[in-house]
Amino acid sequence: MSQCLNPDCLLQNPSGSTNFCHECGNKLLLGDRYRSQKIIGQGGFGRTFLAVDEYKPSKPPCVIKQFYPQFQGASSIQKAAELFELEAVRLEQLGKHSQIPELLAYFSQDERQYLVQEFIDGENLAQTLKSQGYFSETQIRNLLNNLLPVFEFIHSRQVIHRDIKPENIILQQDGQLVLVDFGAAKYATQTALAVTGTRIGTAGYTAPEQANGKAIHASDIYSLGVTCLCLLTEVEPIDLFDDSEFEWVWREHLKTSVSSELGQILDKMIQPAIKKRYQSATEILQALASQSPQPSPQVSPPPPDPLKSARGVDYTRLRDLLAAGKWKEADQETIKVMLKAARREKEDYFDTGSMDNFPCDDLRTIDQLWVKYSQGRFGFSVQKKIWLEVGGKVDWDTEKKLGDRVGWRKRRKGRKDWLSYNDLTFNLQAPEGHLPWVRCCVRVGFGLVGWWGLVLFSRIENCKL
Template identity: 70%
Template sequence: MSQCLNPDCKLVNQPNTKFCQRCGNKLLLADRYRAVQIIGQGGFGRTFRAVDEHKPSKPPCVIKQFYPQAQGTDTLQKAAELFEQEAVRLDELGKHPQIPELFAYFTQDGRQYLVQEFIDGQNLAQILTSEGYFSEKQIWNLLKDLLPVLEFIHKGQVIHRDIKPENIIRRSNGQLVLVDFGAAKYATATALGVTGTVIGSAGYAAPEQGIGKAIYASDIYSLGVTCIHLLTQVEPFELYSISEGDWVWRDYLPNPISKELGQVLDKMIQGATKRRYQSVAEVLNDINGSPIAPPKISVPQPPQPKFISQSFTEDLGNGVKLDMVYIPGGTFTMGAPVTEEGSRNSERPQHSVTIKAFLMGKYPVTQAQWQAVAKLPKVNRDLNPDPSRFKGANRPVERVSWYDAVEFCDRLCRLTGKAYRLPSEAEWEYACRAGTTTPFYFGRTITPELANYDGNYTYGSGTKGKYRQETTTVGSFPPNKFGLYDLHGNVWEWCADHWHSDYQGAPNDETIWLSSDKNSSRLLRGGSWYDDPGYCRSACRHDLNADYDNLYFGFRIVCSAEWT
């Protein structure tokens, strides 16, 4: 079915309908997301189960619509800010498996929307109602599962501020997912000392949240209250005695629990912040030291790429080597979110892409490598053996067109018998990111000490620095986690694909994306020594005629991993 998103209509239309049969409202958001059913509604918005029409399997997702029903300009403005803030937080927290992934955030028909991952499962409030109170073992497992998630968001300087059973969903495999970051805030050193918005759910919010001063320990408090509620199946207000000024939750336990768990929970829910756990690390330390707790809890670190023996060096003769690095296969989100500084519509919609393993040049092709291959017999076109303006054997070759780069690959194929070619755009971005989701593979900002670009300009919180006004020797700056160098700046790198104005209809694998127009321009990635840092982002795309060359343009080659 197709649910109309117009709050004044709400008609459920037949599947595949493009416009509401009652009010004429457009049913597809961003021409791809179709609401199927209303699954939630509150004072400031509605939530829909939805599908992504651009995916063959039409996987489920969630649409959140900002639809305020409260009155008052200040209230509405704050609600709108919180809605946008939720999109920012989801995007910033990246691809943690226990936080919903943000797919899109935009405005359509005058209303704000965000689209995020659908978490298939029940929240803990629903489970408590259907299955009854939790056992001690279930609480230990809950802490083991969720504390590392809290550690992760706190390291990202974010406080959730609304942890409660309704905001914790249990997947079908038992894994817990923390949802609803609408109340989350940055926890910078300045913000922690400033009174802000009073926010949080009554009964679960820490006392300091009542005066607008949430801290990291506020989330620990809320998680502790969630645990005693699940243990007793009694509302938090009844578990605290006003007359005694203390928690009396043990009086409501259906079964006794261990002293060790009781001590951990007591310290989590201390009203006085000085007597409460100050950090997740302190909670984990006590739990890991408990003789009856489950196996040691550790905060998972992002998986590191495994470099294997399939990397190799091609001998081009006369001491010239070409290093090829093995890039393991995987899935990533291609493109930039709307919240990324300097991003463009050509970098959207973001979409999931699965890449097969391949090999990629450790550096952009150097002048020494170019000269070695240019001496080889012609395949389709002549090559200038020394085209570069900025001379240096180990500087990247520049002033080469797309056709020149293809000829280089063709000659190398004939010499070695291996399938060398230009990378597809998807392969290039996957290799550049190396598992990261930030604008650059080394983080959210960039400085001239990390890459070669026009240092007169800044990005994010970066600082100005040296503008070198020329290329630099390859490998002069830090590599990414795959061991690749110079992907940000130095020279733009040609890709095999034709240019498309955005990612509508883009492949979901490493396929080279061609168009029917043979004269279509070709893709360049990575920025150059001449450009400001925004052009050096992992997601940035540029296009030019295939026969155009300039002192900003070079290339990097790839090779199939199958021959190994």
């Protein structure tokens, strides 16, 4: 398909069409090179199109940004045009960086401005928050360690982004974060830092000095701190700040515990007073690093997996599947060997008696295999840790909180539902504690109940996993 770029037409021309729109005759190739395919975003000042670069053999995807103001007001339009051009200038100045979209072209065609940049495949953090729910402390730490080096990079080139928020951070499938939308970015010369400028940013995320037109490097740090609070709480910034007391009350809205160490870092990032705030991304990275435990030196190779079983169960196949990263097959094998260890193969489900007497050696072997081959992401002991973090109670509310944290529940049409087995994520990009999933295999009385909350948890405690 070829999407016409003429704002008064926008016809979707069929594949294999000529280089001119069938409806209005407008050129379909931008700069005789970039072919628009569909609109992927629009606002008051223009549209964004998904496109392909036809100069390259593989025809890689790219993004076309078209400046096309749709309302009156000469001064506003003039300022928007300047910011549009400024985005191209800033991207060119920043050059190539794996976590910033690369500028491919900037020019005018048919009396309209166009910016062409690298296509970033992924969803923004606002979308992730909506689909997966609130972030854990581990996710926030990963975000900071992933994104702060990008701040170091842009700030070292005297660029201030000025619009840090969840919508402007893209999460790629490999877990890498990309900072986008440099339209509000400001070149921070010493003169510019000392002079009041244009007020740009998003309400709630903007630092006080930036709201007064004096953005500095620490302004981006403030906005990133507020972004972290919103991801932790699923609450908008305006509701996380108490105007009457002039203080942040984000802890009142937490859905999971946050360590005092991380809390102190976030508190310093969002200090209204500049002198009390972190002055650079490097300072935050150093604070995070100082909290990380130092790894123990490796003295000798780790011993082979013991594969102990009190019931003579062979765990070789489970070990081999986990070692090969075949997570779905390993999950199914886990159910089989556990039924065998509980001597419930014929019944094909567990009851409270069989779980209360489940051999600790077998439970420990299964857990150690999952923890080892998932690099600490999966396993019963990992799930138990998260269970304790969300309250450690044996009730439906706690079970739902656990499901939210480990990714067993997903928001759909305004509500969260439990995922079916085929909707689970069987790779290391799954949330921590996502596997193993044997939630449906316990029967109490005449009904099926959740695996964790009512049966297995007490046995894991007794076995000291």
